Each structure stands twice: as C-alpha cells, then as structure tokens.
Amino acid sequence: MTAMAVRRMTRATWYKHRFSVVGIPAVFLLPALALFADGVVQRHYLSVHHLNGCLVANATTGGSSCGSAAWVSFISPSSTPNVIAVAVLALPVLVGLFAGVPWVAREFESGAFRFTWTQGTSPQRWLLGTFGPLVLLAAVSAAMYGAAAYWWYQIAQWQTGTSIWSWRWSSFELTPLSIAGWTVLTMALALLCGVLIRRVLPAMIAFIVTLGACVYLSQTLLRPWLFSIGPAVKQVSTSAGWPSSTTTYTVQTWLQAPSGQRLSGLPAVNNVSAWLAQHHYTYWVAYQPHNHLIWLELARNGILVTVAAFAVLASVWWLRIRPAD
Amino acid sequence: MPSIYGFTMVTVKPDDNGLSPIAFYLDRGSGVPTYLQFVHQVDYALRLGFLREGDQLPRIKDVTRTLAVNPDTVMKAYRELELRGVAAGRPGVGTFITQAPDIAGLKQMAGLQKKLTGWLGEAAAAGVDELGMKALFTVALRDFNDGGGAARLPGRDARGGGVARGARRAGGAA
Amino acid sequence: MNAIETRGLGKRYRRTWAVRDCDLTVPAGQVTALAGPNGAGKTTLLRILAGLATPTTGTATVLGAAPGSPQARATVSAMDQTVPLYRHLRVAGQLAAARALNDQWDADLAVERLSALGMATSARVGKLSGGQQAQLALTMALARRPRLLLLDEPLASLDPLARQDVLGWLMTCVAEDGLSVVFSSHVIAELERVASYLVVLSAGRIQVAATVDGLLDTHLALTGPADGVDDLYDQVEIVTAQRAGRQALVLARTGAAPPGWAGRPVTMEELVLGYLREPAARVAGEPGVEIVR
Numbered sequence: 001m002t003a004m005a006v007r008r009m010t011r012a013t014w015y016k017h018r019f020s021v022v023g024i025p026a027v028f029l030l031p032a033l034a035l036f037a038d039g040v041v042q043r044h045y046l047s048v049h050h051l052n053g054c055l056v057a058n059a060t061t062g063g064s065s066c067g068s069a070a071w072v073s074f075i076s077p078s079s080t081p082n083v084i085a086v087a088v089l090a091l092p093v094l095v096g097l098f099a100g101v102p103w104v105a106r107e108f109e110s111g112a113f114r115f116t117w118t119q120g121t122s123p124q125r126w127l128l129g130t131f132g133p134l135v136l137l138a139a140v141s142a143a144m145y146g147a148a149a150y151w152w153y154q155i156a157q158w159q160t161g162t163s164i165w166s167w168r169w170s171s172f173e174l175t176p177l178s179i180a181g182w183t184v185l186t187m188a189l190a191l192l193c194g195v196l197i198r199r200v201l202p203a204m205i206a207f208i209v210t211l212g213a214c215v216y217l218s219q220t221l222l223r224p225w226l227f228s229i230g231p232a233v234k235q236v237s238t239s240a241g242w243p244s245s246t247t248t249y250t251v252q253t254w255l256q257a258p259s260g261q262r263l264s265g266l267p268a269v270n271n272v273s274a275w276l277a278q279h280h281y282t283y284w285v286a287y288q289p290h291n292h293l294i295w296l297e298l299a300r301n302g303i304l305v306t307v308a309a310f311a312v313l314a315s316v317w318w319l320r321i322r323p324a325d
Numbered sequence: 326m327p328s329i330y331g332f333t334m335v336t337v338k339p340d341d342n343g344l345s346p347i348a349f350y351l352d353r354g355s356g357v358p359t360y361l362q363f364v365h366q367v368d369y370a371l372r373l374g375f376l377r378e379g380d381q382l383p384r385i386k387d388v389t390r391t392l393a394v395n396p397d398t399v400m401k402a403y404r405e406l407e408l409r410g411v412a413a414g415r416p417g418v419g420t421f422i423t424q425a426p427d428i429a430g431l432k433q434m435a436g437l438q439k440k441l442t443g444w445l446g447e448a449a450a451a452g453v454d455e456l457g458m459k460a461l462f463t464v465a466l467r468d469f470n471d472g473g474g475a476a477r478l479p480g481r482d483a484r485g486g487g488v489a490r491g492a493r494r495a496g497g498a499a
Numbered sequence: 500m501n502a503i504e505t506r507g508l509g510k511r512y513r514r515t516w517a518v519r520d521c522d523l524t525v526p527a528g529q530v531t532a533l534a535g536p537n538g539a540g541k542t543t544l545l546r547i548l549a550g551l552a553t554p555t556t557g558t559a560t561v562l563g564a565a566p567g568s569p570q571a572r573a574t575v576s577a578m579d580q581t582v583p584l585y586r587h588l589r590v591a592g593q594l595a596a597a598r599a600l601n602d603q604w605d606a607d608l609a610v611e612r613l614s615a616l617g618m619a620t621s622a623r624v625g626k627l628s629g630g631q632q633a634q635l636a637l638t639m640a641l642a643r644r645p646r647l648l649l650l651d652e653p654l655a656s657l658d659p660l661a662r663q664d665v666l667g668w669l670m671t672c673v674a675e676d677g678l679s680v681v682f683s684s685h686v687i688a689e690l691e692r693v694a695s696y697l698v699v700l701s702a703g704r705i706q707v708a709a710t711v712d713g714l715l716d717t718h719l720a721l722t723g724p725a726d727g728v729d730d731l732y733d734q735v736e737i738v739t740a741q742r743a744g745r746q747a748l749v750l751a752r753t754g755a756a757p758p759g760w761a762g763r764p765v766t767m768e769e770l771v772l773g774y775l776r777e778p779a780a781r782v783a784g785e786p787g788v789e790i791v792r
Contacts, residue, residue: 008599008600009599011595011599012596012599012600015585015588015592015593015595015596015599016585016588016596110586111579111583112583112585113551113583114551114579114581114583115579115583115584115585115636116600117550117551118549118550118551118572118576118579119572119597119600119601119643120572120573120601120602120603121572121600121601122567122569122572126600321553322553323550323551323552323553323567324546324551324552324553351692353688353692356763356764356766358715358764359692385674386671386674386675389667389670389671389673389674390667390668390670390671391667392667392692393663393666393669393670393692393693394670394692394693395530395673395692395693395695396670396673396674397695
C-alpha cells in the first residue's frame, strides 16, 4: 500500500475507532506506570535498608542467604505478586476481547459494513490498513508494559515465598517479548473470531475458548518441547557439578554405564550410590543454561507471532470469499 | 411546489433565473405522456404569445431539477419540436424557438373562443355538467381526428395517429 | 458499455433462492426502476451488484467490471436499504471517514448539498431523523462521483417534498454527468416520470426488463365486455385480464384496440401491477420479443 493510502487508512481508523486508538495505549501504559511506581517504592525500601546485597539467589536453595531482620520481613511470603502476575498477563486478553473482537464483529452486527465496504477500499485492504496499525500500536504498548512488568518482577519475585528461578512461568512470561507476543496473538485471534462469527457476543466467547486453548497448549506442550531442544549436556557427580537451580532448566538426568548404556531406573539395592560407583556409572544432566533463555523466548514468541500472522491471513482470506451475508 | 390537485405550480421566482419565458408543469393524472405535455405546453405558449421567435426554452437541467423527470423525456419533447420545425437546439447553449407555427391570428382566436363560450352556455342550459362537457368535447375531438380530420389540423406530425401512442407505433420495436 | 450485465445470476440462502436465472442487460445512461413485491429479490440483486454479496451461480458486471473489484469501487456507488452509517460519529466525522476511504471525493458537493438541506455538521449521525440519514447517505454516495448509482429504496423515509427534491437532484446529475441510476422503490407512480428502463422482479426471477418507452408504446389498457375476454385471447396478447361484473379490464401487448374494445395508453403502475399479477408473463429484452408464458 502506498504511503498516501496508509495515511488515509490511519485517518479512517481514527474516525471510526478513536476509542481503541487512544484506549489501547492507555490501558497498557497506566498499569505499566503503576508497576513501575511499585518497583520504585520497593527498590527505595531496599536501598534505604541496605538490602541490595541480598538480591543474590543461592545456587542450592534458590533463595537468598541474607539474614537481616529487614530482609526477612521484606521477603515474607505473599500470594500478591503471583496474583498480580496473572493480572498482568490477563490484560492483553482484555484488550483483545474488547478492542479486537468488536473490530469486525461490530462492523457486521451494526450493518456498518454495508457502508465501509462500498467505498473505494476493498474489505481486505480496509482490514489490513486499519487493524494492522492497531496491532502495531498494541504490540508497542504491550512491549513497554512488559518491560515495566519485568522490571517490577525482578524485585517482586522475592516476595512470592518460592525460590528464585528464571525459568519459572512467571519469569518467562513477564517480559517485553512475551507480553508483546501474546498481545499480537490475542489481537489476531480476536480478529479471526470476529470475522468468522460476525456477532460480538458469540465471537467473544469463541475468542476466550480459542485463546484458552492456546494458553494451555503453550504451557503444557509448546514450552516443554521448546525447552528440550538443543540442551547442553554435562557430566556431574552425585554431589557436585550440578547446574545452578536458579538460572538453568533441567531437561533430563540419567545414569550412564561405561558402555554407554543408560539406566532406565535406579537399581533396587540398599546403598545406591556405592553400587553406582562400583559399577562406574556416571551422572549426566541435559539442561538449558541461562544464555539459552533469550533464544527460547524469541523462539516461543516468534511462534506466537507466526500463529498470529496465520490468523490474520485466514481472516483476510475468509473476508474475501465471504464479504457479507 | 406540489398542490393537492397534482399540478406542480410554477413558483413566483423562476428557478432558472429567468432564462426562459415559460416553465413547464406536469399534469400527473392526465394519462398524456410527459413529453407530449411539454410539447403541448410549448404549443399553447406560442399560440397565446408567451413564447416568441428566438426565445429560449427551459434548460434540460432546470426542468429535471424542478419537476424530477428523466432528462430523456425533455430531450424527446425538444426533438419533437425540432421535427415540427418549431425549435432548434444550439449545442452547449440551449434550445430556441425558430419560428412561430402558422397559426390563426389573434382575432380569429378571439372569435373561436366566443363561439366556444356560446356552446358552453347551451350545454349548461341543457343541464350538462363540467364533466359531461369535457366528455362531449373529448369524444368529438377524437372522432374528428379519426375521421380524417387529421389532415386538416395544422401542426400535426406527419406520422399521424391518435391519442394512444401505441396506436401510432403498431407493433414496432422501440 | 452496459451499466449492468448479468448472466444466469442466482443467489441462494440456505434452501431458498433469493434471485434466480437473472439475465439482465441495462445500457449505460439509463435510469432503471427496479420494481417488485417484498421478498422478490430486489435487495439481494442490488447487494450483489454492489459487491456486498457473492452470487451462488452466474456472473454479474457493473460498468464492465466485477462487483467489488477496484474498477467497480471507483465508478459505482451504492446505498443500501438499511442506510448504513457510522451512527456514533458526528456528521463532520462521518464525512471525514468517507473521505479517508475514497480516492475521489467531491467535498464541495457534499458540503453544499448538506448546507442546502440545513443539516448541521455537528449533529450526531445516530440522532438524525430517518429522512436526514437517508439524505446524508445519498449525498455521500454522490460525492464519490460515480458513474453508476445503485439505490435500494432511497426515498422510503423521505417526506413527499424531500422525495421530489431528491429525485430532481438525481435527474439533474443524470442530465449533467450522464450518471446511470438503478433504484428500487415501492412507489411505482413516482418511478414513471423518472425511469427510462424498467426491471420487474417477482419471486427472484426477472419478469420484465425493457425500456419504459418501448413498454408503454407496445402495451394498451383495454376496456370492454367481460364475456368478450375469452375471444380476446385469440386476437391480442393478453398479459392480465380482470373481470369486474360486466366490464373487463385487460392489459394487452398490442398496438391498436380490437373492435369492441376501447384502448388507452397504460401507466407504468398499471403495467407493473399487471405483470406482477401474472407471474408467468414475461417481457425479455426489448418489446418486439414474444411474451413468454
């Protein structure tokens, strides 16, 4: 599309959907500010009480080995950070639900499509030209929001009462990449549901269902599968050499005989470690080191964006073969 | 301005800013084709002296705007007038009266009207109402046309014919 | 180039055919009246031509281009029966949105027309009356400077004065710009002065598709004795005959009244109603073609 056409489409979007154009950045940036503010408050507390040195995760326990009273009260467990983490991730869903789904569904439901699609722009071009910039806007706002969430979670993760682990779902998802990726996917799925179903409320329900399926699949299938790709392999002994439990992700551990054969389970003897040493079995660990994290994040979110792209293409295609009715 | 009689009355201020001395009107209930109504109105205007040689007839776009008729209808009327030798179109300017038809003088007209008034008085005295008078006249006129009097009527088109357009173009294609 | 060409056009919704076997050739520069009872398929036909519905069978072209294609979008304007607008915007915003969606847009025409109608640009579109909304939609359709205008019952919500005014405006556009117009209306008497081409749809099929002049020249309304109707069938082509006591009113396709019958020219309303009463009667193309029963 030419620059002139893009400008005109943007203007058309503004006139018809200015609420979304203003609302989406606002809806992302206001909570981002809140998270940022909380992060500032927490960091101030830490620096006032000289607790910054405590923010080092113990390799074995996962928590800090700091013992000062101020620190202990700081890290008293609370479920709030996890609740907030879930709420943070729920925001893109709401944006998709209330801004993405009605985009096309409302156009059909209100009959306005009979005006919009008898003007000088084809439905497909209108869709890409108006919805595209909106997704971009949402993605950029979501990235900033994700950055604020990430920054907040650096401190807040100490207050959940669980060990620090950079591969935990909350650490993985509360990043600019992940939140932007999910936002792009939710918008694309919202669009697809709106185009297929063409009535706002049923489309919203379909959206929730499909998005829920995507979230479930990502958690239970996609991430474990991704994490199992290209791990580093290391030999360890029973007590030493194990990769850090705070920064790495263990894919698999096994015992290997000198012949190379792997033990499927532990033998049923009284002193397992003595028996293993006697038979010269070695411990092995396949794990993802910390420097793989960024690549896996890119991969996972790249997959989300690819699925989103397919959803958008499917919407455009469906709109072309069935523009109305 | 529509009135309850189905006529479109001419407004006091001419819509075309006085380009033409006359303005057309429509008699919707008459059953006479629109273009013929316009032709007759021009004819009448010529006879009564409202239109003279060189006057411009209403522009097509003015007629379409005020009366909401298809421009083809107006064009058809003007073509008919051209065929009769009454008007001629000047491209880009308009349609103008070229010559007043060969009509009876005003004195003759006055005499004819007097005779007609006398007949009307007779009919009224015999108890005939307005509708009856119209019916009598219509029948007499039709019989006059059909009975070969057509050749004697001035200004009739060479193709002849009666009141019904269909009769004129029996079975022909449009 | 023809304004509209359809070949075997059909559209099915679930089980029923809204429009079927439509063969239409409407030349450019005509004002076409689309008449027919409710549910005859007028709206479906107009939507297909506007690119808002895809036909199940057959093809359609508007001004030589496929409906919905870029060429069609540039030259064809449509106004749907539902008067679609962005009801939450103000008039100024609606015009601006329309301008953004179109390559060619005559802003002066729109502004002039709306101020002549006395429509404030700050009014909210949803709060306008039905007639005002129709006027707004029509103004926008014409501001696109189309060569073909497809209007689905554009006069339905207008008062008589507004109807006259709108028709006058449309006819002036036809006179000045050579605009082709297709519009459906229930008020057939109004179409008479305005239409040069008539299409009658009945139960999804085309009954009549011919020029108005041709139709009016080749049809007569005959009045005569009711018991003479049966004989009349051998003498002329009858479209429909109505008996009322001792008198009969017959719509016939003939040039002259047969002996014993009085003939007068038909009005378009009588023509349309006559054909609608006889679903089997058809006039295809120009008169001069047989009435098919």
